[in-house]
Amino acid sequence: FSFSTALIASRSLISAALANMKMVDFKKAHADMIIEKVKDREGTAKAVKSLMKELCKYAMENDLIDKNYAGLVKIQTKKKPDKPYFKKDDRAILWEHCDDERIQVVLFMCYTGFRIGEVLDLNANNIDFEEGYIIGGEKTEAGTDRIVPFLPFVPEIEEYARTLAEKADSSGKLFPMSRPTFAEKFFYAPLTELGFIDSYKNEKGKRVFRDPVHLTPHSTRHTFATICAEAGMNPKELQKIIGHARIQTTLDVYTHTELSSLKAEMSKIKRL
Numbered sequence: 001f002s003f004s005t006a007l008i009a010s011r012s013l014i015s016a017a018l019a020n021m022k023m024v025d026f027k028k029a030h031a032d033m034i035i036e037k038v039k040d041r042e043g044t045a046k047a048v049k050s051l052m053k054e055l056c057k058y059a060m061e062n063d064l065i066d067k068n069y070a071g072l073v074k075i076q077t078k079k080k081p082d083k084p085y086f087k088k089d090d091r092a093i094l095w096e097h098c099d100d101e102r103i104q105v106v107l108f109m110c111y112t113g114f115r116i117g118e119v120l121d122l123n124a125n126n127i128d129f130e131e132g133y134i135i136g137g138e139k140t141e142a143g144t145d146r147i148v149p150f151l152p153f154v155p156e157i158e159e160y161a162r163t164l165a166e167k168a169d170s171s172g173k174l175f176p177m178s179r180p181t182f183a184e185k186f187f188y189a190p191l192t193e194l195g196f197i198d199s200y201k202n203e204k205g206k207r208v209f210r211d212p213v214h215l216t217p218h219s220t221r222h223t224f225a226t227i228c229a230e231a232g233m234n235p236k237e238l239q240k241i242i243g244h245a246r247i248q249t250t251l252d253v254y255t256h257t258e259l260s261s262l263k264a265e266m267s268k269i270k271r272l
Contacts, residue, residue: 023059028069035073045075084215085222086110093194102190104160106220111157112148113224113242116217120182123172124165134161137243146243152267187217 021030031052038044052070059065086094091110097103109119118136126135137146150158164174175182188207191197198210221242228238 023055023064026056026059026065026069028072031070031073035075039076042075042078049073049075083219083222084213085219085226086215090196091223093196097194098156100190101163102186103194104156104163105186106190108157108160108164109217109220110223111151111154111227113221113228114148115221116179116183118243120173120175120177120179122164122174124168124174125172127161127165129158129162132158146240148241183217191215 031049034048034052035045038048049070052073053068056065056068056070060068091107094103094107094110098107105119109116112134114122114136122134122136127133128135132152133147133149135145135147137148150161168174169176175186177185184207188197188199192199192207197214199207199214200210202208225238225242228241
């Protein structure tokens with residue numbers, strides 16, 4: 001249901017409701033009446049309000065009305081469902097099955113916060129085992145990579161990284177494969193087997209999910225952010241580690257002191 005479709009529906013609705021009304025007589029009550037007709041369809045309601053605001057704006061510019069009544073209308077927005085992540089009990093189950101190399105990759109993502117695309121771009125040469133951190137992250141317009149220290153209280157993550165680095169291909173890539181292949185092999189297949197995800201493969205070999213809201217590879221990033229927040233990590237340091245767009249600092253301005261600060265923040269995280 002695109003915005004253009006909603007806009008077409010908005011025009012029809014407004015035309016029907018205001019067909020015989022002069023713009024000078026338009027008040028907030030009329031805008032409320034129109035919105036009431038589509039209150040259960042949030043996307044349409046927003047499109048209707050947007051179009052009414054533009055009509056009111058035009059009328060104000062031509063001295064037909066002195067207030068944009070459509071802008072005063074309130075739309076009831078539905079609460080967005082919480083984004084799924086691995087809760088503490090879920091992580092305990094993952095650790096129980098950490099002999100599985102596929103689950104090791106899931107845990108690696110949960111305790112580093114890398115996006116799936118960033119994981120696929122990881123190179124063995126970007127892991128400093130002596131200093132204890134990984135350089136990675138998708139590049140922004142400013143060309144930013146970031147430093148993600150290993151968790152001192154979860155040494156297994158560094159061990160998993162060592163194993164992956166040892167198995168890297170000739171170019172150094174840890175996962176020389178496509179995004180769909182990675183997601184299927186290291187995420188959806190093992191997590192379906194463990195009962196985290198309710199899915200199956202259809203006759204064409206495509207994975208089908210019975211629940212529209214389910215764990216995805218990006219859920220590991222939400223998991224990492226949750227773990228850090230629960231551990232009381234400084235929000236500014238978390239921004240640097242997790243690589244939110246608001247952090248514009250490039251890798252070459254990280255000083256050794258800043259690396260120490262990032263490590264100190266990561267040291268707050270225990271096996272939660």
